[in-house]
Amino acid sequence: MKQVKTTGLSIMRNEELFGIAKFVCNEVETNFPDNPEEGINPLAEPRTSLINSFKIFDDYMNQPRTDSITKLCQEYDDKRTKAWRNSYDYTVLMNKYPGGNLDNYPQEVLEIYLKYGNPSSLSQTEKTSRLHNLLQDLKAYMAGLLENKFDYKPWLDELERCEDQFEEVEHRRAEEKAKIEVGAVDKARKDCEKALKDFLDMVNVVVKYQKTTDYDSFIDNVNNYISRQLAFVKSRSTKAQNKKKEEETKDNIDEKLPKEE
Numbered sequence: 001m002k003q004v005k006t007t008g009l010s011i012m013r014n015e016e017l018f019g020i021a022k023f024v025c026n027e028v029e030t031n032f033p034d035n036p037e038e039g040i041n042p043l044a045e046p047r048t049s050l051i052n053s054f055k056i057f058d059d060y061m062n063q064p065r066t067d068s069i070t071k072l073c074q075e076y077d078d079k080r081t082k083a084w085r086n087s088y089d090y091t092v093l094m095n096k097y098p099g100g101n102l103d104n105y106p107q108e109v110l111e112i113y114l115k116y117g118n119p120s121s122l123s124q125t126e127k128t129s130r131l132h133n134l135l136q137d138l139k140a141y142m143a144g145l146l147e148n149k150f151d152y153k154p155w156l157d158e159l160e161r162c163e164d165q166f167e168e169v170e171h172r173r174a175e176e177k178a179k180i181e182v183g184a185v186d187k188a189r190k191d192c193e194k195a196l197k198d199f200l201d202m203v204n205v206v207v208k209y210q211k212t213t214d215y216d217s218f219i220d221n222v223n224n225y226i227s228r229q230l231a232f233v234k235s236r237s238t239k240a241q242n243k244k245k246e247e248e249t250k251d252n253i254d255e256k257l258p259k260e261e
Contacts, residue, residue: 001207002219004200008230014189016229018061021054021196023225031221033214042206046199050192057192060185069173073124076169080131080162081120087155088113094150102150109152112137124170131163 009017028047091113094106112134119130138156142148200222207215 001211001213002216002223003204003207004219005223005226006197006200006204008226008233009193009197011233012229014061014185016233017189017193017196018057020226020229021050021057021192024196024200024222025051025054027218027221031218033218043199043202046195046202050195050199053188053192053195057188060188069169069176073166073169073173076162076166077124077127080159080166081127083155083159083162084119084131084134087152087159088118090155091152094152097150100149105145105149105152109138109141112141124166128163128167128170131159135160135163 009020012020028051091106091110094102095110097106115137116130116134119127119134122130135156139160142153142156203215203219206212207219
């Protein structure tokens with residue numbers, strides 16, 4: 001009598017266990033013996049539990065990922081940093097302008113920049129605060145001018161535009177992070193893993209007790225799928241161990257090499 005393999009599930013990554021659970025649920029729908037018309041079906045309850053827990057796991061696995069929005073935030077953070085650098089460099093350059101009468105405008109604008117310093121190396125949160133205050137002072141200064149003598153306003157507008165874009169994307173990132181409950185994915189995975197193992201264990205009990213071959217096709221398909229996943233996990237583990245050994249060997253060789261005086 002054939003038996004389903006139920007070992008090795010706990011070492012799977014979330015995506016791998018999810019794939020196995022999805023495969024088993026599909027097999028239950030398409031390649032599983034019909035329920036008996038009479039008597040108690042011992043597989044009914046664990047089957048329902050598996051399907052329900054998989055649906056919950058599926059919901060959490062399909063929640064929005066923050067990786068893409070974080071990358072977008074960095075992209076817009078770089079843009080606002082570049083906009084600050086360009087506007088600052090232009091102001092410094094116009095302080096050396098050799099022709100025309102610019103009064104003290106470039107110098108006064110430069111003093112505002114120097115007041116807040118270079119924000120390039122700050123964290124995104126600190127940079128947002130620093131640029132917000134800088135922009136408020138620059139806009140207030142420009143609003144009091146009767147004319148824009150050294151054509152600075154386009155640079156100010158560009159800096160403000162880049163800052164607004166970053167804050168908009170940052171707001172979206174905060175919203176997406178809030179949608180992910182802390183620890184919820186891990187709990188959903190554990191519940192699904194338990195339901196999957198309970199169901200497969202019960203299939204083995206039914207097969208052994210009834211001495212039936214009705215589940216052979218289901219068992220073969222599931223075992224083949226799980227075996228492929230376990231082979232992949234083993235290969236990944238072997239590669240990781242080999243890489244670790246290579247690094248340890250290299251470290252040992254480096255230690256034995258004569259030190260330069």
